[in-house]
Amino acid sequence: xxxxxxxxxxxxxxxxxxxxxxxxxxxxxxxxxxxxxxxxxxxxxxxxxxxxxxxxxxxxxxxxxxxxxxxxxxxxxxxxxxxxxxxxxxxxxxxxxxxxxxxxxxxxxxxxxxxxxxxxxxxxxxxxxxxxxxxxxxxxxxxxxxxxxxxxxxxxxxxxxxxxxxxxxxxxxxxxxxxxxxxxxxxxxxxxxxxxxxxxxxxxxxxxxxxxxxxxxxxxxxxxxxxxxxxxxxxxxxxxxxxxxxxxxxxxxxxxxxx
Numbered sequence: 001x002x003x004x005x006x007x008x009x010x011x012x013x014x015x016x017x018x019x020x021x022x023x024x025x026x027x028x029x030x031x032x033x034x035x036x037x038x039x040x041x042x043x044x045x046x047x048x049x050x051x052x053x054x055x056x057x058x059x060x061x062x063x064x065x066x067x068x069x070x071x072x073x074x075x076x077x078x079x080x081x082x083x084x085x086x087x088x089x090x091x092x093x094x095x096x097x098x099x100x101x102x103x104x105x106x107x108x109x110x111x112x113x114x115x116x117x118x119x120x121x122x123x124x125x126x127x128x129x130x131x132x133x134x135x136x137x138x139x140x141x142x143x144x145x146x147x148x149x150x151x152x153x154x155x156x157x158x159x160x161x162x163x164x165x166x167x168x169x170x171x172x173x174x175x176x177x178x179x180x181x182x183x184x185x186x187x188x189x190x191x192x193x194x195x196x197x198x199x200x201x202x203x204x205x206x207x208x209x210x211x212x213x214x215x216x217x218x219x220x221x222x223x224x225x226x227x228x229x230x231x232x233x234x235x236x237x238x239x240x241x242x243x244x245x246x247x248x249x250x251x252x253x254x255x256x257x258x259x
Contacts, residue, residue: 002035002117003251005177006139010159012126014147015182017044018217020123022236025226026244028080032118035073038086039107039131041093045123046085049076050224053087061089064097064134067109078229082117090131097130104130104170108138128162136166141177146198148184148191153201176205178250180243184210209243212236 007020017040024034038045039060043053051074058072063084074083097103111120121143122135136142142163146152160176167174179202185191199206211217217236220227227236 001115002111002120003141004111004120004122004139005141005143006122006124006132006135007143007145008124008132008135008159009144009146009156010126010128010132011147011151011154014152015145015180015211016040016126017048017123018221019143019145019180019182019211019240020045020121021048021221022217022227022240023243023247024119024121025078025081025228026240027119027247028078029228029241030244030248031080032248033080033082033116035082035084035114035117035120037069037084037107037120037122037135039090039135040086040123040125041088041091041131042125043086043088043090044221046083046087047224048221049078049081049083049226051076051083051085053085056085056087059085059087059089061087061093063110064093064106065100067106068113069107069110070113073114078226081226094130097134104133104137107134111138128158132162133166136163136174137170139171139174141175143177143180145180145182146194147182148188148194150190150194152194153197156201176202178247179206181206181210183213185213207243207246209239209246211239211243214239 007016024036028034046053063069063072124132124135212235214236216231216234217227220230
């Protein structure tokens with residue numbers, strides 16, 4: 001059964017969507033069957049994988065309401081890579097979920113009949129609302145991207161507290177998958193200071209691989225392509241392939257929880 005990884009940080013602009021797309025595509029390139037679930041109403045992950053959001057009948061929104069994700073899954077143009085897309089309807093899901101039974105477990109139920117993936121990545125919205133809660137309840141682990149800037153650690157304690165609360169109340173198997181440094185520029189003293197602080201805060205959970213500031217990474221989404229298909233020689237491509245290798249090495253002896 002698939003291992004489910006929520007990619008979360010309530011601070012926007014830290015590289016969640018970029019990481020979901022490019023880590024998933026790099027794992028798919030290595031032969032793993034990967035599903036991306038776009039749980040952000042902005043739908044940037046969906047369009048970043050080359051999928052047109054307009055006119056989609058099934059989506060993450062219908063998956064949540066109907067507790068069935070299978071019918072909404074779309075195959076991308078890239079081998080082994082699939083998407084459960086987002087549409088604008090997802091923007092109203094927070095309100096609609098409030099009155100539904102087991103509102104925090106709707107995504108978990110939608111994933112119950114998905115048996116044939118190796119990994120499922122969830123791109124969470126930049127908030128700690130009901131959509132993110134559904135992601136954390138359904139996930140085996142949480143991957144936290146952190147941008148190398150002054151406010152990088154702002155709100156991080158709130159996220160880790162939320163993870164602890166979800167673990168205690170809803171999902172005892174939830175763990176931190178890893179912490180990923182994004183937009184890294186070794187020429188800046190601030191970058192090195194933030195890296196040092198994150199290492200102190202998370203110790204063994206931080207990935208050795210860092211994602212550099214790279215123009216090609218920024219350009220790729222506008223072409224609807226993961227970085228490894230947009231520019232195979234880019235620094236960003238190398239970084240995400242190295243991250244995929246490190247991710248697989250960490251997961252070599254791990255088994256998904258079978259939720």
